Amino acid sequence: MGHLSYEDSKKRVVFGLVLLGVVTLVEVFISLFGKGHIFSGVENIRWLLYPVGLALIVLSLYKAYFIIFEFMHMKYEVGTLARSVLLPTTLLIWAVIAFLQEAGAWKNSREKIEDKTIEPAPAVEEGHGMLNSQLDEDVYIPTLES
Amino acid sequence: MATTDTIIEQEELQSNPGDDWSGGKPPFRATYGKLMMWYFLLSDAFTFAGFLIAYGALRFSSPTWPVPDFVFSTHPFGDSHLPLIFVTIMSFLLIISSVTMVRAVQEGHRENQKGIVFWMIMTILGGAGFLSCQAWEWTNLIATEHMTMTTNPFGTHTVDGVYIDDEHGHAYEAGAEAETFEAGKSFLIHKVENHDTGEMEWVQRRFKYTGEDGQEHISQQQFGPAAFGALFFFITGFHGFHVFSGVIFLLIICVNVASGLYVKRKNGNEMVEKIGLYWHFVDLVWVFVFLVFYLL
Numbered sequence: 001m002g003h004l005s006y007e008d009s010k011k012r013v014v015f016g017l018v019l020l021g022v023v024t025l026v027e028v029f030i031s032l033f034g035k036g037h038i039f040s041g042v043e044n045i046r047w048l049l050y051p052v053g054l055a056l057i058v059l060s061l062y063k064a065y066f067i068i069f070e071f072m073h074m075k076y077e078v079g080t081l082a083r084s085v086l087l088p089t090t091l092l093i094w095a096v097i098a099f100l101q102e103a104g105a106w107k108n109s110r111e112k113i114e115d116k117t118i119e120p121a122p123a124v125e126e127g128h129g130m131l132n133s134q135l136d137e138d139v140y141i142p143t144l145e146s
Numbered sequence: 147m148a149t150t151d152t153i154i155e156q157e158e159l160q161s162n163p164g165d166d167w168s169g170g171k172p173p174f175r176a177t178y179g180k181l182m183m184w185y186f187l188l189s190d191a192f193t194f195a196g197f198l199i200a201y202g203a204l205r206f207s208s209p210t211w212p213v214p215d216f217v218f219s220t221h222p223f224g225d226s227h228l229p230l231i232f233v234t235i236m237s238f239l240l241i242i243s244s245v246t247m248v249r250a251v252q253e254g255h256r257e258n259q260k261g262i263v264f265w266m267i268m269t270i271l272g273g274a275g276f277l278s279c280q281a282w283e284w285t286n287l288i289a290t291e292h293m294t295m296t297t298n299p300f301g302t303h304t305v306d307g308v309y310i311d312d313e314h315g316h317a318y319e320a321g322a323e324a325e326t327f328e329a330g331k332s333f334l335i336h337k338v339e340n341h342d343t344g345e346m347e348w349v350q351r352r353f354k355y356t357g358e359d360g361q362e363h364i365s366q367q368q369f370g371p372a373a374f375g376a377l378f379f380f381i382t383g384f385h386g387f388h389v390f391s392g393v394i395f396l397l398i399i400c401v402n403v404a405s406g407l408y409v410k411r412k413n414g415n416e417m418v419e420k421i422g423l424y425w426h427f428v429d430l431v432w433v434f435v436f437l438v439f440y441l442l
Contacts, residue, residue, distance in 0.1 A: 017245040021238065028234050031441040035215045037229055053442055060437040064430055069247050071426045078166070081174040085184045090274075091194050096325035099203040114209075117172055 016070055020063060027059050177413075183420045187427045190388075194431050197384065198438050201377045208371040212300035214440050216332035220290075222282050233440050236279045237432065240389075243272025244429040251422045254415030259403055262391075269425065273393040280386050288376075292337040292346075295379060298370040299335040303327050307355030308427055310364070314338050315349040337369050341434040355431070378439070383437050388428050395421050 029038070034052035036043030070081060074082050094097045166173045174181055205211045213313045215229035221233070246268040253261030293300070308326045311317055313336055318324050327333070337346045350367040357363045399421050402408060408415050 006252070006256065010249075011243055012247050016248070017200070017241065020241045020244075024234065024237050024241065027437075027441055028230055032215065032229060035213065035229070037215065056437060056441050060433050060441075063433045067244070067426055067430045067433070071244060071429075072423055078175045080166075081176055081181065081184070085188050086176075086294065088188060089191060089195075092192075092199075095199055099199050102205055103203040103206035106203075107209070110207065110209065124442070 012070070016066065023059055023063055027056055030055050030059075069108065168375065174261045175177065177416060179420055180423070183423050185263065187423065190427065191431075194381075194384070194434070197377075197381045198434060201381060204371070204373045206376065210302035210370065212298065212302065212370050212374055213332045214442070217300050218283075218440055220228075220286050230440055232279070232283070233436065234275055236283075237436055238305075239272050239276045239279065239388065240432050243269045243276070244426055246272060247422050247425045251415075251419050254418040257409070258292045259406065259409070262403045262415060263400055266396055266403065266418070270393055270396050270400065273389055273396065273425075273433055277386060277389055277393065280382065280389075286383075289324065291334060293375045293378070295376045296372055298372055298374040299337070300374065301333050301335060301368050301370045303333065304327055305329050305355040305357075305365075307353040307365075309351050309353045311349075311351040311353075313349065313351065317352075333367055335369060336393055363438075381435060381439070385428070392421070392425050392428050396425065 007010075009025065030052055032038055033042060042048060066085075172178070172181075176184075195313065218233055219227040219229040220232070221228055246265045250262050250265035250269060253265060291299060306326070306328050309318070309324045315338070333351075335351075336349050338349050339345070340347045350369075352364055352366045354362055354364055399417050403415065403418065408417055
């Protein structure tokens with residue numbers, strides 16, 4: 001499998017160790033920076049959340065790429081093998097998008113429930129039940145007739 | 147466009163796919179064992195992805211979430227809080243053990259039994275070190291901070307306020323200076339022994355805050371999202387179990403190398419290469435567990 005000489009591949013391993021170590025340290029630094037541990041107050045800047053998150057994700061993907069292609073020797077495998085292993089993982093891109101979208105909907109539902117719990121119950125005239133019009137459309141009211 | 151086409155053409159000329167698929171030899175030019183290891187790892191990647199996506203979705207859907215640099219700021223070298231430092235050390239252990247595994251595979255290609263055994267022992271030590279660190283982290287979370295599968299004592303303030311109870315649930319004396327906090331600040335609800343009953347009880351400290359109506363209200367610390375504990379123990383536990391099985395398999399294969407079992411096979415110690423693939427995958431998964439749980 002070795003396309004490099006033994007000495008060269010040994011050097012390549014040391015390079016890999018240094019590279020992964022440095023990238024990890026940079027990631028930790030970026031994460032602590034984003035959480036305001038390096039300059040306090042940074043954690044309150046809302047828009048900074050996105051570049052920090054994006055940088056962390058890109059660096060992690062780079063680490064994953066390096067481990068697969070260098071340490072796991074994927075770059076020395078036949079292209080068809082590499083594709084048959086790597087292409088299915090692209091389905092995960094959709095899974096991430098779909099589930100985060102779904103999570104946004106769950107969040108909205110949770111907030112809606114929270115709002116309803118906090119709001120005081122609408123005043124009801126004595127002797128009468130709650131009027132249909134006072135309730136939201138999506139509230140199911142069981143009736144005796146049915 | 148033209149250049150990419152030429153590259154693809156050249157690749158096709160070199161690998162000659164027609165030849166590969168005409169039968170009589172492995173079309174992927176890899177042995178059955180190695181190919182199946184790749185597909186096992188692919189399926190495992192989907193399992194881990196499912197777990198991590200569930201974590202992301204639940205975190206995203208919750209109004210608050212424990213801040214990782216607050217939750218993971220403890221370490222076994224003292225009482226000070228150093229955010230993320232201990233888990234960075236754990237990451238380094240896995241990276242180093244991955245590198246020593248690469249060396250073991252290289253020695254395997256040269257049929258150098260002594261070299262393989264040495265580098266595999268280094269890898270096993272790295273894996274065992276990682277597991278020890280994880281054992282400490284879990285013990286600390288379970289025994290000291292009392293996190294369980296269903297109870298998450300790591301909460302987040304949603305308003306600015308000032309505490310009126312101390313950490314044992316006793317009200318501060320009137321006029322005593324109590325700590326103030328800001329919205330978004332994390333806290334740990336302590337479990338303290340009740341002197342009368344001798345039982346451990348949660349202490350949700352009370353605090354004062356000014357509501358939207360401009361009036362002062364009194365509230366108490368709320369538990370964090372319950373899913374956090376289950377997600378943490380399941381995902382890091384599942385990864386830790388992979389590391390544990392990896393260490394066991396490394397031990398078995400190391401003994402087999404030392405006993406000369408693979409010499410007769412004359413296949414460049416392919417077994418070492420296969421466990422190497424698995425071991426790098428464990429490191430690969432940690433890259434994402436580290437990203438999702440600790441960095442983001």
